[in-house]
Amino acid sequence: EAQVTQNPRYLITVTGKKLTVTCSQNMNHEYMSWYRQDPGLGLRQIYYSMNVEVTDKGDVPEGYKVSRKEKRNFPLILESPSPNQTSLYFCASSPNRDGLSYEQYFGPGTRLTVT
Amino acid sequence: GNSVTQMEGPVTLSEEAFLTINCTYTATGYPSLFWYVQYPGEGLQLLLKATKADDKGSNKGFEATYRKETTSFHLEKGSVQVSDSAVYFCALRTGRRALTFGSGTRLQVQP
Numbered sequence: 001e002a003q004v005t006q007n008p009r010y011l012i013t014v015t016g017k018k019l020t021v022t023c024s025q026n027m028n029h030e031y032m033s034w035y036r037q038d039p040g041l042g043l044r045q046i047y048y049s050m051n052v053e054v055t056d057k058g059d060v061p062e063g064y065k066v067s068r069k070e071k072r073n074f075p076l077i078l079e080s081p082s083p084n085q086t087s088l089y090f091c092a093s094s095p096n097r098d099g100l101s102y103e104q105y106f107g108p109g110t111r112l113t114v115t
Numbered sequence: 116g117n118s119v120t121q122m123e124g125p126v127t128l129s130e131e132a133f134l135t136i137n138c139t140y141t142a143t144g145y146p147s148l149f150w151y152v153q154y155p156g157e158g159l160q161l162l163l164k165a166t167k168a169d170d171k172g173s174n175k176g177f178e179a180t181y182r183k184e185t186t187s188f189h190l191e192k193g194s195v196q197v198s199d200s201a202v203y204f205c206a207l208r209t210g211r212r213a214l215t216f217g218s219g220t221r222l223q224v225q226p
Contacts, residue, residue: 004158033213035213035216040218041218042119042204042216042217042218042219043159043204043214043216044216045213045214048213058213059213090158090159092159103149103161103164104159104161104214106151106158106159106160107158108156108157108158109157109158
């Protein structure tokens with residue numbers, strides 16, 4: 001089954017404790033992206049990747065890191081989480097890095113709480 | 116820059132009522148337009164899309180027409196069902212940039 005998977009689905013952590021949220025897709029997509037969803041703000045892009053070893057900042061990259069060492073994986077790293085990073089996070093992938101019309105496939109989401 | 120404005124929710128309708136969710140946008144260049152739906156506890160799924168002016172996207176009884184002159188992409192359905200209860204997001208994409216989402220509109224359909 002074609003899908004985007006994220007782990008963990010739920011995470012409660014404390015300020016300053018490094019964490020990684022994994023994302024994997026099995027569709028051989030070039031484009032991958034991370035979004036955060038906050039009430040009243042819709043989804044905002046954190047980072048994206050056009051291909052292996054190619055990453056770039058989205059609209060709200062502060063406090064986050066990413067890496068793209070393999071085509072299928074795109075982990076999101078919070079080196080020192082803070083309470084304002086409490087949010088619902090979605091990973092997404094797309095089959096064509098330049099295709100305006102291609103839809104993005106979303107993972108199920110990771111709900112992160114930082115206390 | 117790009118932006119998407121959606122009507123605020125929640126929108127509460129009775130089953131079989133007509134649905135309209137308004138969406139307007141501003142964009143540089145010529146965007147592709149999308150409607151995504153998010154069911155409770157799930158990720159977003161593409162509902163429909165339109166890639167150029169006057170295109171009509173349709174799926175599962177939902178429709179939206181790309182109106183360049185009014186910069187709008189309103190979502191409509193003639194007869195909603197309880198199973199349509201979800202959050203609906205209007206979005207656009209230009210060039211290599213990410214999808215730009217509206218804030219979402221929650222639809223509640225009552226039996």
